Amino acid sequence: MLLGAAPPSQAAPDRGPIAKIRYSEYGIPHIIAKDYRGLGYGYGYASASDNLCTLAETYVTVNAQRSRFFGPDAPAESGITTANNSLNSDLHFQRIKSEKIIRDYFKSASRNVRDLARGFAEGYNRLLRSDKVSDPECAGADWLRPITERDVFRYVYAVALLSGSGALIDETVGAQPPSGTSAKAETESGPDALVNAVQGIQGAQGSDHSNGSNAIAIGSRGAKSANSVLLANPHFPWQGALRFWQSHLTIPGELNVSGASLAGLPVIAIGHNADVAWSHTVSTAANLGLFRVETVPGSPTKYLVDGEPQSMTREKVSVQVRKDDGSIGTVTRTLWSTEYGPVVNGVSGVSLPWGESAHVLRDANARNFRLLDAWLGLGKSSSVQDIRSTLSSTLGIPWTNTVAVDGTGSSLYSGIEVVPHVTDEKAEECSTDLGAEVFSGTGVSILDGSRASCDWGTDPSAPEPGLLGPDDLPTLIRKDYTANANNAPWLANPAEPLTNYPRVVGPVGGPLSLRAQQALHTVQRRLDGTDGLPGTGFTSKRLRGVLFADKSRAAELTEDDVRDLCAALPHGQAPSGEGPVDARAACRALERWEGDYRLDSRGSLLFSRFVTRLSSVPGGPWRVPFDPAQPLTTPNTLAVDRTEVQTAFGDAIRDLSAADVPVNGRLGDNQYVTRGGEQIPIHGAPHELGVLNVITPTWTDDGNTDVVHGSSFIQVVEFDGRKAPQAHSLLAYSQSADPNSPHYADQTELYSAGTWVQERFTEREIRSSPELRVVTLSGRGGADR
Structure with missing residues (x-):
């Protein structure tokens, strides 16, 4: 028996890891092994088979070698870094290597996780x-090299840092003390600029290219003919280090879980087992904070804490760089840090000068070595209570909420993640003048680092100092539903608002994005039977249909307003930045448009450009502002009599005209992704349109170009009392980034057509796949079969 264990008396010498991979339709691997090392072995082999070049470049990035292979001025990998260039990226990751953080990670992880990482490598x-490198992106490249389990952990750690120090790479590696010994700090930027900058790195409300998600968990009181149904719908990049990859992982008697994860993470991050299904959504929590420290006069690399001078840590970091002539040189830079963390020189272009004071960054995930153990625990859960217990005991989820259902009909929303222990009282007592406004607007603290009492607090239930314990983080379990679309926790279910959590987690009573409004309206109307569809309640089919209806909340809110706007235009002429434009055809197109972003919709592209232009209207385009007492219906009513609103409409018309796109152009003709030279039309719309199925193309002078971001791995799981859950899924960009793979575009074509893959979870389902292909891997070099 391939995967069976011999009796102890007959135990054989270690033959290395063993795994069996059974592929079903669309290249989905079902990996089975007798232990975690074997499971990681199968995962590493199968994920590399599909995305070798993507993974290989990721390992170049986290090993601080981009400048060596691609040059210091080459773009950084845009998924797991925000660096402006490869040199800054390398300095950041070399600092991590120099500090031996990954060694600590390896020591802190559980044996199962270490075995997974070893097997993956x-x-x-x-x-x-195996000489099976078919992707021309890296075939024969000098940066394609073997890896170790440390490389696996380096990538996992980079994922954990995404919403913290990973979002401020240029600002940390670029921070240098002022020249001279008596330099004074320049005037700091105003709070409004800094609030906007911090919101930009948080991305919690799902701006166009930020990572986001929808998750809807329907319990027994909201499900029709079933116990529960879950929608998982993350919005992530379509290329690069944050590509999802689908798999089914089994260790008999130990683990049996199906779903997807980022290709370099040998676990299931979003998925289901026989008893529970879960997903994650990027949260509103601030996973980082800043401290302002007073420097010692004449010595800017020393700072005061309770009046006592402390020396900053000075670290010389060196990376290899490829010169213009092809030779390899070395760049060395001195990086500075304090007991709180590294010094920063600003936030996303907003300067925080270093002089009489300096600002330093503390990342709540800097010692989070628990991420993979948390996901393994979720995969073994049997109820939403188990999920909550795993989230609490590991406190390893780095920057997301968790939304889940179980087979008994309970739904869960949980905001248990890694969050700084900054209570509202601590912020009130310790915020700097600038920090008080930034904290109110974003939840990111800027505390007085000159007082030791202003450091982050400690909770005995947290696994490390400085983090909020699970009891201080919001959780809701209900039988009807819970949902999140990157909104703050307070409206996980409007029937039971959550209010007892600190500002660092998110605002209480704050406005919802139009997408979050759409999610909650969609659920409630279905439960009430007021959505125009037959009956009430959700089935798997109905939940899938809701996502791909591609309805726009922005269109619903403004339908009458646009009609009024058109009626108010003199002689059908709209103002624009380049003079009046004939708006009559545009008005007719929007009058006939049904407010959706399906492939055949006409008028949707015009409306998308209009909403984009409206985002620049000073003070916003609405007559009725947001009202926390009516969070699902405000703001509303376009101020159609304002010149700025009318000009936004005229400019939108000109945008389409310049791109040679008709105002009633068909969406599918103008929004697509190119695979193998073929354009595959893509339905959906950018986040700001309030469409659940987020799709983000890039608008240029030629109109929409290829889709780069949006719905990625989508899964709907239904528990209906059968022995096994019924799951349907789609990987919008398909399993493989290799243009020579048969699974480079197959699911993308399904996504375009709105067709789902019915998952195979049970042994009977797997064995009955008409495309079943089996690969057996022996760690001692036995032939693949």
Whole structure:
């Protein structure tokens, strides 16, 4: 028996990891092994088979070698870094390597996680040795190399830092003390600029290219003919280090879980087992904070804490760089840090000068080595209470909420994640003048680092100092539903608002994005039977249909307003930045448009450009502002008599005209992704349109170009009392980034057509796949079969 264990008396010497991979339709692997090392081995081999070049470049990034292979001025990898160039990226990751953080990670992780990482590296390297590199992106490249389990942990750690120090790479590696010994700090930027900058790095409300998600968990009181149904719908990049990859992982008697994760994470991050299904959504929590420290006069690399001078840590970091002539040189930079964390020189272009004071960053995930253990625990859960217990005991989820259902009909929303222990009282007592306004607007603290009492607090239930304990983080379990679309926790279900959590987690009573409004309206109307569809309650089919209806909340809110706007235009002429424009055809197009972003919709592209232009209207385009007493219906009513609103409409018309796109152009003709030279039309719309199925193309002078971001791995799981859950899924960009793979565009074509893949979870389902292909891997180099 391949995966069976011999009796102790007959135990054989270690033959290395063993795994069996059974592929079903669309290249979905069902990986089975007798232990975690074997499971990681199969995962590493299979994920590299589909996305070798993407993974290989990721390992170049986290090993601080981009400048060596691509040059210091080459773009940084845009998924796991925000660096302006490869040199800054390398300095950041070399600092992590120099501080031996990954060594600590390796020591802190559980044995199961270490075995997964070791096996993953062995499987990845096995694929390299197999001479099966078909992707021209890296075939024969000098940066394609074997990896170790440390490389696996480096990538996992980079994922954990995404919403913290990973979002301020240029600002940390670029921070240098002022020249001279008596330099004074320049005037700090105003709070409004800094609030906007911090909101930009948080991205919690799902702006166009930020990571986001929808998750809807329907319990037994909201499900029709079932116990529960879950929609998982993350919005992530379509290329690069944050690509999702789908798999089914089994260790008999230990683990049996199906779903997807980022391709370099050998676990299931979003998925289901036989008893529970869960997803994650990017949260509103501030996972980082700043401290302002007073420097010692004449010595800007020393700072005061309770009046006592402390020396900053000075670290020389060196990276190899490729010169213009092809030779390899070295760049060395001195980086500075304090007991709180590294010094920063600003936030996203807003300067925080270093002089009489300096600002330093503390990342709540800097010692979070628990991420993979948390996801393994979720995969073994049997109820939403188990999920909550795992989230609490590991406190390893770095920057997301969790939304889940179980087979008994309970739904869960949980905001248990890694959050700084900054209570509202601590912020009130310790915020700097600038920090008080930034904290109110964003939840990101700027505390007085000159007082030791202003450091982050400690909770005995947290696994490390400085973090809020799970009891201080919001959780809701209900039988009707819970949902999140990157909105603050308070409206996970409007029937039971959550209010007892600190500002650092998110605002209480704050406005919802139009997408979050759409999610909650969609659920409630279905439960009430007021959505124009037959009956009430959700089935898997109905929940899938709701997502792909591609309805726009922005269109629903403004339908009458646009009609009034058109009626108010003199002689059908709209103002624009380049003079009046004939708006009559545009008005007719919007009058006939049904407010959706399906492939055949006409007028949707015009409306999308209009909403984009409206975002620049000073003070916003609405007559009725947001009212926390009516969070699902405000703001509303376009101020159609304002010149700025009318000009936004005229400019939108000119945008389409310049791109040679008709105002009633068909969406599918003008929004697509290119695969193998073929354009595959893509339905959906950008976040700001209030469409659940987020799709983000790039608008240029030629109109929409290829889709780069949006709905990625989508899964709907239904528990209906059968022995096994019924799951349907789609990986919008398909399993493989290799243009020579048969799974480079197959699911993308399904996504375009609105067709779902019915998952195979049970042994009977897997074995009955008409496309079943089996690969057996022996760690001692046995032939693949």
